[in-house]
Amino acid sequence: MVTRRRVLQTSAASLGYFLTAPAFSATRTLGANEKLRVAGIGVGGKGGSDIEQAGNLMEVVALCDIDEQRSGGAADKFKQAKRYFDYRKLMDEMGKQFDAVTVSTADHSHCPAAVLAMKAGKHVYCQKPLSHTIAESRLMRETAKKYGVCTQMGNQGSAHNGLRRAVELVQNGIIGAIKEAHVWTNRPWVYWKQAPDYTARPKSEPPVPQYIHWEEFIGPAPMRPYAVFDDNMKRGAYHPHDWRGWWDFGTGALGDMACHTANMVFRALKLDAPIGVFAVGGEINSETYPAWAHIQYLYAARGDLPPVTLHWYEGKKDGQRVLPPSELVSKLLKPNEKLSDSGSLLVGEKGVLFSPNDYGAQFRFTPDELGRGVQTTKPEKLPEGVSTDKEVDQYQKAEWVAAIKANKPEMAYSNFEYAARLTEAMLLGNIAVRFQGEKLEWDATKLQFANSKKATLLVSKQYRKGWDPRTVG
Numbered sequence: 001m002v003t004r005r006r007v008l009q010t011s012a013a014s015l016g017y018f019l020t021a022p023a024f025s026a027t028r029t030l031g032a033n034e035k036l037r038v039a040g041i042g043v044g045g046k047g048g049s050d051i052e053q054a055g056n057l058m059e060v061v062a063l064c065d066i067d068e069q070r071s072g073g074a075a076d077k078f079k080q081a082k083r084y085f086d087y088r089k090l091m092d093e094m095g096k097q098f099d100a101v102t103v104s105t106a107d108h109s110h111c112p113a114a115v116l117a118m119k120a121g122k123h124v125y126c127q128k129p130l131s132h133t134i135a136e137s138r139l140m141r142e143t144a145k146k147y148g149v150c151t152q153m154g155n156q157g158s159a160h161n162g163l164r165r166a167v168e169l170v171q172n173g174i175i176g177a178i179k180e181a182h183v184w185t186n187r188p189w190v191y192w193k194q195a196p197d198y199t200a201r202p203k204s205e206p207p208v209p210q211y212i213h214w215e216e217f218i219g220p221a222p223m224r225p226y227a228v229f230d231d232n233m234k235r236g237a238y239h240p241h242d243w244r245g246w247w248d249f250g251t252g253a254l255g256d257m258a259c260h261t262a263n264m265v266f267r268a269l270k271l272d273a274p275i276g277v278f279a280v281g282g283e284i285n286s287e288t289y290p291a292w293a294h295i296q297y298l299y300a301a302r303g304d305l306p307p308v309t310l311h312w313y314e315g316k317k318d319g320q321r322v323l324p325p326s327e328l329v330s331k332l333l334k335p336n337e338k339l340s341d342s343g344s345l346l347v348g349e350k351g352v353l354f355s356p357n358d359y360g361a362q363f364r365f366t367p368d369e370l371g372r373g374v375q376t377t378k379p380e381k382l383p384e385g386v387s388t389d390k391e392v393d394q395y396q397k398a399e400w401v402a403a404i405k406a407n408k409p410e411m412a413y414s415n416f417e418y419a420a421r422l423t424e425a426m427l428l429g430n431i432a433v434r435f436q437g438e439k440l441e442w443d444a445t446k447l448q449f450a451n452s453k454k455a456t457l458l459v460s461k462q463y464r465k466g467w468d469p470r471t472v473g
Contacts, residue, residue: 039061118149150409253289
């Protein structure tokens with residue numbers, strides 16, 4: 001049985017020791033006190049904390065990032081690590097010298113980097129969303145299974161005891177049969193630029209700064225010039241942060257947050273691929289994600305569970321945030337309480353579970369009596385994780401390392417077998433917003449829409465030569 005103690009013991013065993021045998025692949029037998037070796041791909045921003053936390057458990061031997069300035073903190077911390085700007089060169093030169101990689105790049109490079117590593121037998125920790133397209137998620141799941149590697153996606157709320165307990169309670173029927181669920185986010189808001197602020201490429205295209213490796217940032221995407229926003233700050237329009245709002249690089253608010261905020265709902269309702277998806281939203285342009293969206297994922301019955309509709313809300317329409325119906329929300333809020341910036345609702349026949357939390361880890365019930373005397377802080381059947389938001393990120397890395405040590409991919413609660421299914425489902429919404437008002441019928445087995453050839457074209461994408469994850473490696 002996978003337990004919190006086992007995860008922590010396994011991880012602690014890897015601290016304080018250096019790997020003396022060469023690292024080759026997932027099939028290598030590990031000694032009890034051997035320390036794994038890890039390379040970081042994308043080590044600025046969130047990637048900085050990812051590789052630092054991995055470095056608490058493994059020896060960091062290489063760092064790869066397209067930005068020499070933003071990766072400087074990791075380079076200072078792991079001075080012995082060799083630096084790269086192209087993950088393909090990293091794998092070519094050092095592929096036999098480490099066991100695992102963290103992938104924390106822009107979304108469009110997740111799959112090419114992770115698949116290349118998995119083909120070489122490397123265990124992979126990849127940031128959310130798992131991929132840029134639906135087809136990429138499927139490829140990542142199949143590749144992980146084929147090569148027997150241990151994986152984890154960085155939706156760290158998965159490690160929270162509160163989320164795991166919420167899953168148990170819902171599945172135990174505490175609010176009865178559920179026919180609708182609602183999830184909302186405060187993105188993009190003030191976090192990055194997209195429509196309506198930008199609907200076309202900026203005209204300011206200065207030379208690429210010397211510390212940025214632009215060819216490697218573009219990677220699998222269509223080439224475009226480096227650009228900056230036309231404002232006094234002159235900050236990069238795509239790198240280092242606002243790539244999230246551009247079709248070619250990011251996955252918008254949905255990709256940024258659904259793997260967090262819809263995670264508990266997806267698990268609790270035993271969801272996988274919907275049978276259909278429907279969306280309304282802001283005006284569509286060829287460059288950036290729309291200003292707002294309301295997406296409906298339509299699910300058939302699952303065993304003894306009834307059909308359910310999952311609603312997703314993002315952005316602002318006419319200056320007002322797009323949120324669940326006020327008549328529903330008003331029944332849940334206490335006097336003088338405001339709706340949380342992000343959260344989720346599960347509406348059951350007996351009552352409602354309301355989580356004012358990105359992770360679904362803190363929650364309450366309406367009516368109140370449903371929750372009286374109910375233990376809500378830790379799982380009773382699922383493996384125990386940790387109990388605070390501050391702990392979850394590091395614990396996810398520890399759980400991943402424990403899975404590697406035990407050679408049991410299932411020990412990682414957000415392994416690619418699960419995470420790819422979550423990502424596949426959520427990214428359907430980014431296709432639906434381009435076909436507003438149409439109900440798209442999804443055939444997950446064939447990876448196509450039964451009623452739209454045009455929509456099916458967006459399930460996958462074309463890659464620049466040398467960057468296609470299906471053929472490289």
